[in-house]
Amino acid sequence: MDEKCGVVGVSLDDRAAAQPIYYALYALQHRGQESAGIVTHDGFQQHSHVEMGLVGDAFSEDDIAELNGPNGIGHVRYPTAGSVDSSCAQPFSVSFKSGSLGLSHNGNLVNASALRDELAGLGHAFTSDGDTEVIAHDLARNLLDDDLVAAVERTMGKIHGSYSLAVMHDDRVLGLRDPQGNRPLCLGELEDGYVLASESAAIDALDGELIRDVKPGELVVLEPDGAGYESHRLVEPDHTARCFFEHVYFARPDSTIDGELVYEARRELGRQLWAESGIDTDVVMPVPDSGRAFASGYAEAANEGDGSVEFAEGLMKNRYVGRTFIMPTQDERERAVRLKLNPIKSTVEGKTVTLIDDSIVRGTTSTQLVELLRDTGAAEVHLRIGSPAIVAPCYMGIDMASREELLAADRSTEEVRETIGADSLAYISHEAIADALDTPREDLCMGCVTGEYPYDIAGEATDREVSRPTIDGNRASAGD
Amino acid sequence: MDEKCGVVGVSLDDRAAAQPIYYALYALQHRGQESAGIVTHDGFQQHSHVEMGLVGDAFSEDDIAELNGPNGIGHVRYPTAGSVDSSCAQPFSVSFKSGSLGLSHNGNLVNASALRDELAGLGHAFTSDGDTEVIAHDLARNLLDDDLVAAVERTMGKIHGSYSLAVMHDDRVLGLRDPQGNRPLCLGELEDGYVLASESAAIDALDGELIRDVKPGELVVLEPDGAGYESHRLVEPDHTARCFFEHVYFARPDSTIDGELVYEARRELGRQLWAESGIDTDVVMPVPDSGRAFASGYAEAANEGDGSVEFAEGLMKNRYVGRTFIMPTQDERERAVRLKLNPIKSTVEGKTVTLIDDSIVRGTTSTQLVELLRDTGAAEVHLRIGSPAIVAPCYMGIDMASREELLAADRSTEEVRETIGADSLAYISHEAIADALDTPREDLCMGCVTGEYPYDIAGEATDREVSRPTIDGNRASAGD
Amino acid sequence: MDEKCGVVGVSLDDRAAAQPIYYALYALQHRGQESAGIVTHDGFQQHSHVEMGLVGDAFSEDDIAELNGPNGIGHVRYPTAGSVDSSCAQPFSVSFKSGSLGLSHNGNLVNASALRDELAGLGHAFTSDGDTEVIAHDLARNLLDDDLVAAVERTMGKIHGSYSLAVMHDDRVLGLRDPQGNRPLCLGELEDGYVLASESAAIDALDGELIRDVKPGELVVLEPDGAGYESHRLVEPDHTARCFFEHVYFARPDSTIDGELVYEARRELGRQLWAESGIDTDVVMPVPDSGRAFASGYAEAANEGDGSVEFAEGLMKNRYVGRTFIMPTQDERERAVRLKLNPIKSTVEGKTVTLIDDSIVRGTTSTQLVELLRDTGAAEVHLRIGSPAIVAPCYMGIDMASREELLAADRSTEEVRETIGADSLAYISHEAIADALDTPREDLCMGCVTGEYPYDIAGEATDREVSRPTIDGNRASAGD
């Protein structure tokens, strides 16, 4: 499972925006490692640098120096299947009759291909097959007749799906969040300007202060040169469809999303996991680093009762994992897990163990880890998971896996346990998620764990009554 | 002075077009070293690979293998000043309502910005500032209503300037040459298909046979899978404006352009140069390799009379010139010429020398060479040039130099001679050019040597009465 | 402070040694990132591939495939100051009268330059200025007359200092540990052979079993083709001088060194840190990841009493730290710490905090973190350190810092606290180290925390009475 895309927008008083954007993208690197890009505007013209690879590899000091201007946007991208090429790297920029546009997009439209056809019928030609170019063309077209806010409102009326956008129209930076607030977007204040970012950790990286999240359906316009910002609530939805998975999996623990600090949400889920399915074992250990916050809450809750569960590291991560590396061949694959995670004998051997992780997608890693712990001499291995069972794909911009690959898609918890080889297995409940996020269940998108979506997706059940556009479940348009 | 852009189009019966295109581009590498690209179509979808750098560096074997399909086009590009970036690398591809388009362009439109404004007014948004995207959008728009030939004809009616285009509409490859035939384009037959190319040497590289040049104003449509080709003479002009500089400077000596073998044209010019301004010296030597063919004709003509001029190499070229190299600093620049060209003492020392080259643009090299020959002991150095004095810039797609940089722009031949330091200097006459190319003077574009252009260019004199579109001489639209 | 060098030696029955060595080096990557190398022997000849950079970047699949033979050694290197160049990359290989030698060295000789002079007097010429070439030449010379074991014994009698060596003599792989056992070296069994490695985690990465540590003064000879191994205890010292810093700082937590699992030693030090200087605060947090094991033990000990200290993450590490990255300029340096470590508000704001780390060298990071926690609203920040104050440089192969750069070199603990800005500061005691490592104080090298060394180093105090060679404290010979 891979998270997808981070966006940034910055407007400053009297210094170049490129370097702060660079650092903000570095703070959002976990949201996309395929490409990185920055577009700035110096009042006269746009400057753009987009390249494949990590932020640190995509930009040289010279590249940053040439990105003139105090206003700009940035993007890190994780590819959707089948479009791993440079033509979809962002920000996407175009020039049109009345100026230039740059767009950074996180999310996935459900009606992109209909909209694309409509624009093609008007003579538009497209250089990529991404959603972002469709939004750009529609917005450019609207800007022929309308002022900026009206044009955005018209475009917002047409595009359906999940989107958090950082847009640059000439030297004006905008932030736009879809009416369901599916993807996160927040607003921060810097010493000398303002910043929009997918996660608040990017604001922290600039020594800024988080002002608040951009509201579902809200357009925030940063005045050029850091002078201030205007808010336009273009749509006020009855319900939102916030992605709970951002909190459980994607976002950095130190980010605050829609008012909730991710680290605390995970610790709270850990505590509820103990409450729901706690089991007394000699030791509680996280899968590093994904299970750490959950395990910390779980162990704390255990010990707050009469328990004396030991919280310890049982698996040590090679800190160079993720670097270039010749993969072992298929028949050596088993060993590969020990190149990444090596058991610590003293905390495992002869002990009953509870292993905590955030999620199970394909189940491959979980299976390997359980086997590894048993090989190391664990007496029992119990698995506790900080999210519900993932039973269905995501159509909202997250490239999880196809339904066939999801281990829990057509297996009961008992069957999953058996496959993985654990002594026991428990997921967190759906209710616990809503509680931990302090958000009504009906304001969350939990499609991947319920199979019911806040949009009418052909072939999938609908989560609620609200009427929404239809899309083809087999081929959602390419997202970003 | 740098040549600009080579185009290729290939349609084959039953093998991938990518590798032949690759070799054809390699044969056209002298026409552009900034970027190289190939777009193919496999009947279902387009494949594209465009990268900065030389052909050999831009494509790996894997890249070639992934460019599926028996039909495709290619491009090598030399940048115009100010647009040395990847967004203008070609072929340019777009998808639109009824399919996909790929374009490879050699030339320069004179009305690109007007046409761009017109399209922008209809809502079009552009990702680059090149001519090619404008042509692509216009053609895509016309294809909404018209069939292919009619659409091309409508676009041809709108775009003005010089262009030789290899176009791919879905799996159909087209060749299109502007009504003045300013840039070359020829058609060849392969064992299993057809090929369009800027120069016939690219056809030779594929072991093909040159059929003929594409005619000014002609559209050639290659039937998919190498089945044949159709010709549509969309415009039949009274006069052409063929660039004589292709013959004198740009093209490979082994290419045949508009019926004339370049090598023979240059030898003939060498002969006429002797006839017009021959001077008896001990030795005649070419500037390698540019002056070689001219010098060969010159010496031959000299010896056909009573002369006994010795034809010899006097300057030896370092065959690694053109590779990566740390340039000497400004004050060592003088020596730099000897790193590239080193005199051969035995043919220079104590002798009277005639040095033959194809052209003088800025005059820097000529000046250095004359000085170098004198330092080596030449008794006299006479310079004979195979083209007329270049007095004005090119607006038709060749990035020569600005008027201020042209040595002959505001200097008499005597003044140029004095600057260069030669004992005598003579250019070939305008008439000799027309004779050697066996083409009426009024069918040639000789703007750069007359200052009179076959188009109304603001601030420049017009060559003939024919009414043509006006452009701003200071800022011709970006060419390719 | 940077750790230095990892060594590996492998002998297998019937498969190439290169890939296992590659994975073992990957597991030892934390010991050196400057260069990586593998030398193998196929029974007929040596194969060598040594390159600058990380293991994953230094070898392609082709490189590994060309390293034939079932026996081989490997090396990862961290440079000492002043010799950051490829000539010191290892393994170092030479051929000599009776065969070939390859050497991988971790440590630092104290008499290298005397030995070098001696060999030079006999006519030896050196291609590098490293210790390793000196050892290689001496060993090669001894092998002219002696058999392998006797030759090694003679060399061991000559070289003084710290060294753990993996040596290859033709197809025979040796492991050699200096008589003081300063640097670690261990022996493991694989399914089809044997392995020598700096740390047991490298054996784990190959799914092998740790047999035992190589003893101080012991030579282990792996029989070719994984058939077995022989032990030769060449020297049996009265006392060892094992580096305690390996346990506290360098080694992976999941490695066992001289019988002690590093993770448990650190947890025990954490417990003793509580016992010695525990302070009640709202929360205990590690500096990730260096302080994690210490903090876990500390918090556990705290809670075992009456305490209810919360153990929580208070600083979140950007998981891309360590990648290529444009460093902020000097005046932005302060912010740089937040790009690497970002505070988690919920566990810091308004709270009294104990921050746990493994060591303080220059103090820069500690100072920044204390300031960062205060800026985030910490009521109090107390610092507890898992090692004693570092007051003197290391001459045994670790590139810490010069004496002037060591914050504690000439400051009392109170002065260090003041500089760092913490509310309180405590180090672990010297005694606790010996206890936690279950090793007599006199068998440890604690030069960097006592200023008294187990060698006579000019200008430094001597740790014990044992007579040892003298070296110049200002210019210890280049180590590896």
Place this chain on the structure above:
Amino acid sequence: MDEKCGVVGVSLDDRAAAQPIYYALYALQHRGQESAGIVTHDGFQQHSHVEMGLVGDAFSEDDIAELNGPNGIGHVRYPTAGSVDSSCAQPFSVSFKSGSLGLSHNGNLVNASALRDELAGLGHAFTSDGDTEVIAHDLARNLLDDDLVAAVERTMGKIHGSYSLAVMHDDRVLGLRDPQGNRPLCLGELEDGYVLASESAAIDALDGELIRDVKPGELVVLEPDGAGYESHRLVEPDHTARCFFEHVYFARPDSTIDGELVYEARRELGRQLWAESGIDTDVVMPVPDSGRAFASGYAEAANEGDGSVEFAEGLMKNRYVGRTFIMPTQDERERAVRLKLNPIKSTVEGKTVTLIDDSIVRGTTSTQLVELLRDTGAAEVHLRIGSPAIVAPCYMGIDMASREELLAADRSTEEVRETIGADSLAYISHEAIADALDTPREDLCMGCVTGEYPYDIAGEATDREVSRPTIDGNRASAGD
């Protein structure tokens, strides 16, 4: 057939030697493309930078800037078969008792392995298997007892074979040429110092003046800082064994070797080729660029008589040949020749043609060219070659081909003609070579065209009576 190695040595008054050496190596690039290196000495220490690849790729501006000191040597290398690795890249440098040595070597020792064994017996260990390290060790050993000149003399007394060496002992640059003068080496004067180089074209590149060739058996010592030079004629041989192939093939046409300008020697050979085997055809054309000088002399001689042979280019070389390029697969190989050389129809079609080249080694190219010319419509194709038939391998440092690969090794001229498919074929005579080089036959090494060598090579015939060392003809020691 590939030429091998170029050497340079420079001593200057008051500027860094690295940049002049860099330019000199660039001028000698044709002598070796595998690696490039520079070693300088600043009076205190040596600086070295050696890298694989072309000169322009091997050095950055920073690399050059770090090579301090007014004295230095350089090397470009072409690999001998089987040792294409970086350990043999040069200059080779070592430090020893009384200083440092750097060596650049062009040639091949015939007794390297005996000498190596001798040194190994004294305890020497070697890091490469090249001749150069053997010379370096021997010289270093001699320098223990002797002064510089005596030490070089002793080494010269021991090493046998061909060698031109640029040596640096501390800050003193030496040039040494073997007593037979097999490989070229010349001495030049710069404005502010002196230069030693394999060819005079490297001196020209530095705007220097050729003083003279270093004599066979002579040691030239450049005084530090460009102050002057001393000559020591260590050996005065009765006969030399100068390589005639340098003049015919290897060297740049603009170089003067042993008093003969290479270009003129080739033209003279062309004239004699006409005299010996001239044939009247419509046109005479060179294989570019290797046959150009020969063809010029041949055509001149033809026309000086009654002839009216036309001298013309018939094959056009793609000027990007030699760059990175995906090679055609085996069955497309035939076409590959047209990617490199394309016929010019006008000078070939329907004509009788004489094609001139410098040599035939394997005959592959000649065969392809003859076929190409016939395909282009040549009525007859006659081949004239500027060197005698190559019938035997070179043991003196040139990596031609093994005997089996040499087309003429076991074929008569008529058989070679038939294989190649030419209408007639003639080589130049042995006598013409001696005449053209103005050198007695017995002072030339013509082993490759006679099979008789100026050394006793096991399995090969000896050229003359002079007693010389024996080597094993199947395995001459690795050369450089």
